[in-house]
Amino acid sequence: MELIARNISVRFGAAQILQNVDFTAKAGSFSAIIGPNGSGKTTLLRAMTGEIGHSGRVSINGQDTRETDADTLARQRAVLAQSTQLAFPFTVLEVVRLGLTAGVATGDPTDTADLPFKALARVGLEGFEGRFYAELSGGEKQRVQLARVLVQIWLPVLNAQPRWLFLDEPVSSLDIGHQLLVMQIAADYAKAGGGVISVMHDLNLTAMFAQNVMLLADGNCLASGKPSEVLTNATLSTAYGCSLAIKTAPTDGAPWLLPHAARLTEHRTTS
Amino acid sequence: MLTFCLTALLVLAMLLSLGWGAVSDTEVIGALLAVDGVSVRDRTIVWDIRLPRVLTGVLVGAALAVSGAIMQGLFRNPLADPGLVGVSAGAGFGAVLAIVLGASAPFWFQAMMGYYLVPLAAFFGGWITTLLLYSVATRNGRTSVATMLLAGIALAALTGALTGILVYYATDDELRDLTFWGLGSVAGANWQKFWSAAPLIIICLIAAPFLARSLNALALGEAAAGHLGIRVQAMKRIAILTVACSVGAAVAVTGGIGFVGIVVPHLLRLVQGPDHNRLLINSALLGAVMLLLADAISRTVIAPAEMPIGIITAVIGGPFFLWILMRNRSLVDL
Amino acid sequence: MMIRIVPLIAACTAWPTISAAERYPTADAIVSVGGPITEIIYALGEENRIIARDTTSVFPDEVSDLPDVGYMRRLSAEGVLSVGPDLIIARSTSGPEEALDQLRGAAVPIVFVEDGFTPEAVLASVDTVGEALGVEEKADALIAKLTADFAELEQKRVGRDDPIRVLFALSIDGGRLNASGRGTGADGIITLAGGVNVMADTFEGYKLVNDEAVILAAPDVIIMMDGRGDHGGRAEEVLALPSVSLTSAGENEAFITIPGAALGFGPRTPQLASDLLTQLETLSDED
Numbered sequence: 001m002e003l004i005a006r007n008i009s010v011r012f013g014a015a016q017i018l019q020n021v022d023f024t025a026k027a028g029s030f031s032a033i034i035g036p037n038g039s040g041k042t043t044l045l046r047a048m049t050g051e052i053g054h055s056g057r058v059s060i061n062g063q064d065t066r067e068t069d070a071d072t073l074a075r076q077r078a079v080l081a082q083s084t085q086l087a088f089p090f091t092v093l094e095v096v097r098l099g100l101t102a103g104v105a106t107g108d109p110t111d112t113a114d115l116p117f118k119a120l121a122r123v124g125l126e127g128f129e130g131r132f133y134a135e136l137s138g139g140e141k142q143r144v145q146l147a148r149v150l151v152q153i154w155l156p157v158l159n160a161q162p163r164w165l166f167l168d169e170p171v172s173s174l175d176i177g178h179q180l181l182v183m184q185i186a187a188d189y190a191k192a193g194g195g196v197i198s199v200m201h202d203l204n205l206t207a208m209f210a211q212n213v214m215l216l217a218d219g220n221c222l223a224s225g226k227p228s229e230v231l232t233n234a235t236l237s238t239a240y241g242c243s244l245a246i247k248t249a250p251t252d253g254a255p256w257l258l259p260h261a262a263r264l265t266e267h268r269t270t271s
Numbered sequence: 272m273l274t275f276c277l278t279a280l281l282v283l284a285m286l287l288s289l290g291w292g293a294v295s296d297t298e299v300i301g302a303l304l305a306v307d308g309v310s311v312r313d314r315t316i317v318w319d320i321r322l323p324r325v326l327t328g329v330l331v332g333a334a335l336a337v338s339g340a341i342m343q344g345l346f347r348n349p350l351a352d353p354g355l356v357g358v359s360a361g362a363g364f365g366a367v368l369a370i371v372l373g374a375s376a377p378f379w380f381q382a383m384m385g386y387y388l389v390p391l392a393a394f395f396g397g398w399i400t401t402l403l404l405y406s407v408a409t410r411n412g413r414t415s416v417a418t419m420l421l422a423g424i425a426l427a428a429l430t431g432a433l434t435g436i437l438v439y440y441a442t443d444d445e446l447r448d449l450t451f452w453g454l455g456s457v458a459g460a461n462w463q464k465f466w467s468a469a470p471l472i473i474i475c476l477i478a479a480p481f482l483a484r485s486l487n488a489l490a491l492g493e494a495a496a497g498h499l500g501i502r503v504q505a506m507k508r509i510a511i512l513t514v515a516c517s518v519g520a521a522v523a524v525t526g527g528i529g530f531v532g533i534v535v536p537h538l539l540r541l542v543q544g545p546d547h548n549r550l551l552i553n554s555a556l557l558g559a560v561m562l563l564l565a566d567a568i569s570r571t572v573i574a575p576a577e578m579p580i581g582i583i584t585a586v587i588g589g590p591f592f593l594w595i596l597m598r599n600r601s602l603v604d605l
Numbered sequence: 606m607m608i609r610i611v612p613l614i615a616a617c618t619a620w621p622t623i624s625a626a627e628r629y630p631t632a633d634a635i636v637s638v639g640g641p642i643t644e645i646i647y648a649l650g651e652e653n654r655i656i657a658r659d660t661t662s663v664f665p666d667e668v669s670d671l672p673d674v675g676y677m678r679r680l681s682a683e684g685v686l687s688v689g690p691d692l693i694i695a696r697s698t699s700g701p702e703e704a705l706d707q708l709r710g711a712a713v714p715i716v717f718v719e720d721g722f723t724p725e726a727v728l729a730s731v732d733t734v735g736e737a738l739g740v741e742e743k744a745d746a747l748i749a750k751l752t753a754d755f756a757e758l759e760q761k762r763v764g765r766d767d768p769i770r771v772l773f774a775l776s777i778d779g780g781r782l783n784a785s786g787r788g789t790g791a792d793g794i795i796t797l798a799g800g801v802n803v804m805a806d807t808f809e810g811y812k813l814v815n816d817e818a819v820i821l822a823a824p825d826v827i828i829m830m831d832g833r834g835d836h837g838g839r840a841e842e843v844l845a846l847p848s849v850s851l852t853s854a855g856e857n858e859a860f861i862t863i864p865g866a867a868l869g870f871g872p873r874t875p876q877l878a879s880d881l882l883t884q885l886e887t888l889s890d891e892d
Binding site: 311312315316319320321324385386439442443444447448451456458459460461464570573574575576577 | 657660672673674675676678679681682683684685686687688698700701702703704706707710711712713809810811812813
């Protein structure tokens with residue numbers, strides 16, 4: 001089962017943000033979208049989640065997303081934004097329960113009472129249920145949102161259909177420990193049969209966790225494939241405007257980028 | 272539990288309002304049960320004056336409070352007021368038109384309308400401005416609540432100016448009528464007015480709790496709510512429609528009564544939290560209680576004359592509004 | 606609904622009360638709505654029958670001891686009923702209609718008295734109120750007295766070749782005068798006092814007038830109501846207005862005040878008009 005995006009183009013006014021981009025993600029794997037600021041990564045994600053209009057076609061598990069109603073779509077995929085505002089003094093438990101809005105997250109209605117608690121435990125926030133969301137730190141808030149998102153699509157595979165987890169720079173505001181925690185949760189979700197698609201800034205984390213990477217620049221796809229194929233000096237220097245030293249991590253053989261050895265190339269003085 | 276307490280409180284408030292006044296309690300019960308020997312005067316007081324007044328107060332209070340809660344959920348701001356959707360400015364302007372130009376209307380028209388002229392004009396005025404604001408704020412099927420707020424300010428300025436022109440042409444009597452309309456009153460409630468407004472308000476009150484799930488999700492922002500399966504644009508339409516109808520009908524019958532829509536939901540959030548599943552129902556109940564209380568004060572404080580109820584809700588609500596503002600300094604997010 | 610038929614029948618039997626000839630000689634719990642009406646009742650010596658009055662009833666002073674049922678155009682049915690009236694006498698401009706309907710429904714008779722700002726209107730009001738109270742002889746006596754007073758007033762008026770040109774202002778608003786046109790109590794009392802209301806031809810009611818209109822109208826005298834504020838200060842303020850200073854009134858510093866009661870037409874009108882006439886004559890003699 002796959003998520004297939006074909007010929008995605010998006011315009012905002014006079015600006016062409018994305019130009020005929022193709023993207024494929026397989027269930028059971030972690031796919032990352034990387035690229036410099038303004039390359040259109042988040043726009044691509046939003047087009048795939050159905051948030052913004054686009055030309056081209058996006059299909060999830062074989063169904064065109066534009067022909068799927070909001071409820072059904074909400075049972076197939078969940079989205080974790082970079083940050084989330086909250087207008088009213090909800091408690092952590094109430095926020096996590098919002099993940100159940102679309103209906104049952106597992107096949108079994110009797111599970112729903114426990115799910116929020118399980119989700120909070122999973123993200124390391126056990127005991128936080130009664131706290132007020134507004135009083136938490138940025139990292140804690142983001143983990144509460146992840147718990148909510150998990151509750152929405154708790155089972156990675158439901159009725160033989162994989163479910164999809166979209167993440168938009170999920171760890172940018174977290175400390176290293178929590179970065180690893182969240183990435184591991186996403187990776188585990190993928191291993192259990194779900195599909196994970198994440199916009200990433202951190203190239204090393206991408207290299208560590210993703211099985212599939214697409215590099216965007218200026219609304220076009222520059223390279224896609226396995227991390228070792230995409231994360232090369234040739235492609236990265238064109239995209240990011242700096243020359244990086246790329247080693248191999250001793251632990252798992254994944255590409256390992258060292259900012260220490262970076263050199264800015266002349267044609268990218270501003271980003 | 273809270274809902275149960277509020278319901279009990281409401282029933283109590285209704286009974287007290289019915290029984291309170293020059294006609295004593297035993298006479299009220301006699302009049303209600305149609306016992307012989309109750310004078311025509313007392314019977315009229317209970318059936319034709321108090322009962323429609325209490326019921327109107329209940330519906331209007333509920334409508335204003337629920338609409339306030341819906342607006343706050345929609346605008347994601349605890350300071351939002353039912354008036355933001357444009358209905359109050361339009362209703363006020365409709366009332367001005369009817370009061371000032373009504374006397375110049377053809378006689379047959381005046382005779383036909385009777386004293387429904389002002390309420391009808393207020394109701395349609397509210398409707399027209401809401402539609403106008405909605406269409407200004409909606410593009411490509413997407414309604415921007417921020418645009419609605421800003422357009423509403425422009426619209427209020429416009430209706431204010433037009434009102435000023437009409438005020439210039441008004442006679443003294445018309446000016447007084449206008450002032451009193453603006454201050455609001457439940458005193459003019461009779462059965463005809465009640466039955467003209469009640470069906471619409473009741474439908475809206477029944478529909479409102481169905482918005483609860485969507486309003487909760489909307490607190491995360493429109494994008495997140497959409498991802499959770501809420502049809503956000505459709506839901507906004509329904510919310511605005513519900514508010515315009517219920518507030519329009521309420522304002523048409525009682526004139527301008529402010530602050531109920533802000534004070535009631537906020538008080539409830541402090542006690543029961545912001546979950547709309549309970550908030551909407553409890554707002555209706557507490558709004559009704561609050562209006563009956565304000566009405567009781569308006570009947571007492573300068574008896575046998577009556578103070579317009581809008582003054583009382585403003586005297587209580589204004590300082591309360593400021594207090595909310597000072598507490599929530601960090602929480603303003605459009 | 607069986608229970609509702611009783612008030613319906615009661616309302617129907619109350620129907621005759623809405624016809625022209627309505628006498629209630631035994632009514633002694635009367636609610637009087639409208640300043641002039643209250644004054645008439647006192648002038649007829651029947652004030653002990655009043656049980657409550659409205660906000661506009663302020664004369665004589667002892668009337669303020671009575672409960673106040675609210676502003677005449679914004680009565681509350683329950684408020685009025687709470688004092689237990691057996692008759693309501695009200696100016697025809699009282700309201701709102703819903704409250705009056707509710708009062709009729711409660712089988713309380715209401716007698717309406719037509720408004721007006723002429724001597725004829727005053728006499729007609731006395732007649733209506735007298736009939737309602739069932740004291741026609743006293744009413745006739747009062748009418749006779751007032752007729753004589755008005756006749757005397759007319760005598761004083763006659764014989765002036767050039768009546769004094771008067772501008773009445775209710776207030777000053779942002780440097781402009783809120784002047785009276787025709788159809789107001791001010792217009793009526795000016796006419797009775799032998800003056801000419803300079804704005805009578807231009808508009809009805811009260812309007813803010815611009816400077817050119819004031820200058821064109823060429824008033825000899827500016828009149829305002831007595832009352833709040835420092836009389837001397839207000840005179841200065843008005844006379845200092847650029848428009849006023851270019852008129853005869855401004856040049857001669859002709860500014861007088863009259864009591865607010867002069868604007869409501871009732872039994873005191875002949876006296877108040879006569880007072881105003883004297884004031885105007887004194888002024889013109891000073892020229």
